[in-house]
Amino acid sequence: MRPLTYLACALLVMGLAFWAYRENYRTQAALGEMSQVQREIAQLREDLGVLRAEWAYLNRPDRLRELVDLNFDRLQLIPREAGQVMDLGHIDYPRPPAPPEAQAESSDNPAALQE
């Protein structure tokens, strides 16, 4: 019995050692991958910053104003004026086409059409 226990213990220790070794290398690989990802994030963030700066630069009010002036024949844009915006409640929307099954139902009921 005793030699068997010793053997089992030795095998267990070897197994654990192997697991710890593997785990150590896996952690190091994960750390390497992590720093790679971090570098990539930094790079992407930098690109994002450049793109945001370019977007802001291309959309600067002075340039948009110039473009509007250049393309006045086609766009005919002028500064927004008072009274061009109104409440949704004042707009008479057309009734949307009813879904097919509701159509069949409403044809039975003439009151619904006159609404």
Next chain:
Amino acid sequence: MIRIPLRPLARILRARERGENPDAIEAENRRLRHEAIQDKARRRAEGRLALMASLFVLGFGVVGVRMGALASSDPIEPQSEVMSAQIVSQRADITDRHGRVLATNLLTHSLYAHPHQMVDPVGAARGLARIFPDLDGDKLLRDFTGSRKFMWIKRKMSPEQMQAVHDLGEPGLLFGPREMRVYPNGHIASHILGGSGFGNEGVDSAEVLGVAGVEKAFDGWLRDPANEGAPLQLSIDLAVQAAMEQVLASGMEVMSAKGATGILMEIGSGEILAMASLPDFDPNDRPRPLLKGDPSDSPLFNRAVQGQYELGSTFKIFPVAQALDLAIINPNSGINTTSPMRIGKYRINDFSNYGPQLSATDVIVKSSNVGTVRIAQMIGVERQKAFLQKLGFFDPLPIEMVEAPTGKPLVPTRWPAVTAATVSFGHGLAASPLHLAAAYATVANGGRKVTPTLIHGRTRPEGEQILSERAAARAVDMLRQVVTRGTAKQAEVEGYEVAGKTGTADKPRPSGGYYDNKVVSTFASVFPASAPKYVMIVTLDEPSVTGPGGESRTAGATAAPVASAIIRRLAPLVGLEPVTDEKLPVIAPRFAPRVEPQPGDALKVSANQ
């Protein structure tokens, strides 16, 4: 230690007498001694075992507790704290209230040289002079062939220039990364943003420091890594700011003014939507400050915050509002306006003679100096001073710009009767247009103090009530009548119920006294009068306009029409709809739209502060 002898003489003699074997005694004693030694050794060994066992238990216990802690806690990334500092750029962006970028960073490179490593200094100097036209080739050659070991050539350069320097193939020319501050909108909001420059410079990086404006006031916050790159959100609206600068610039040209200021501020929150000061500059290429002469001639001078102007008749509403609050007068009280009025050896005149008596409302509507002085005299010097102090006219504004303390109003040190009289109609006390905006906002805010700010969405304590709501509403009503039937008829914008007061003040000469033909004309307005939401100040420096009646410099003919143009343009942009008499039919919806919010629809916004 007492050692027991193995063969005690007394016992041996006694044993010999009895004929016993004395060796037995020795054996007995030896046995006892060995037993004692054994006991001692066992105790020691047991102690060591216990120590070892406790050390093992401790060791395994520590490992076990650590393992338990690791297993039960959330997994975190090791090294992340070291790395993330490099990910986030070193200076946060500045955005407007809708998140549009006002200032951001770009990575560029700087160029430096190690002349001792150069292969062909002559070719390098010639090549650099060709790539950078602003560099002097002969000077570079002298530096490269001299005894220098290190020299900066360019602080920042474009990628194309960098490639051209690469193509020179000179090993003694080296690049260092540089983060550079960019203001993509150019001169828009330049005075608010200020500008930036390099601080401590090294080969690998350089500090970017704010030089003026918001950049400098929030320098610590913008560079604080704890904010994780969250942008600084200003209360400025880029579209409104750009439109205001455009309209103000054309107004300045039409009125042939030297400078102009416009401020648009939300009354309830004190947030500044747009603040322009012309002439302005490009913060990407900030001009050098003037070393001599009048600082207000430099484009760097922010008239809205740093300018100290006697703001003229726009001040008249303050003594009138205070008198209404103290119930000394009501809007219909008759005020003696016999002109000229004498205080000591000084005479106070009106622009034209308004007869012996005007109602309090007409004193404001017709802008009578004499009437205002009479009302101020009813209030008394002490109460007048205390009220102006509460409105903030004695201290610099707590606005988030480094220039704010330089805009401390010029307040007379002594207040004799004549000073009290002139201050009541806006002469003798010089304040910035922003002070005036804050004071008008306070009156229009139902008398609750408004403190201007440049930061969007900051929660701040509610202001102190310094004027009763009734008096404040009556004062706004008087201001409305100035526009409908008074000195500011040109400021009317249909539907927006502009209420305001004009002010024309002679400019003081640096040598003392006042110029005859140079004025600062101001129009301070509040709109819409029925429920004031915005305050707008327009100040023109030395305007003059030639109309059908000859040359005019009054604010009613210069600042008021410019203000009307700005309100006409900006009010739709800030989403203010005109009040009209036209009644639109309200149509009941013919169907109920089925709009179900999707689970991922909520907008995530990074909170400011």
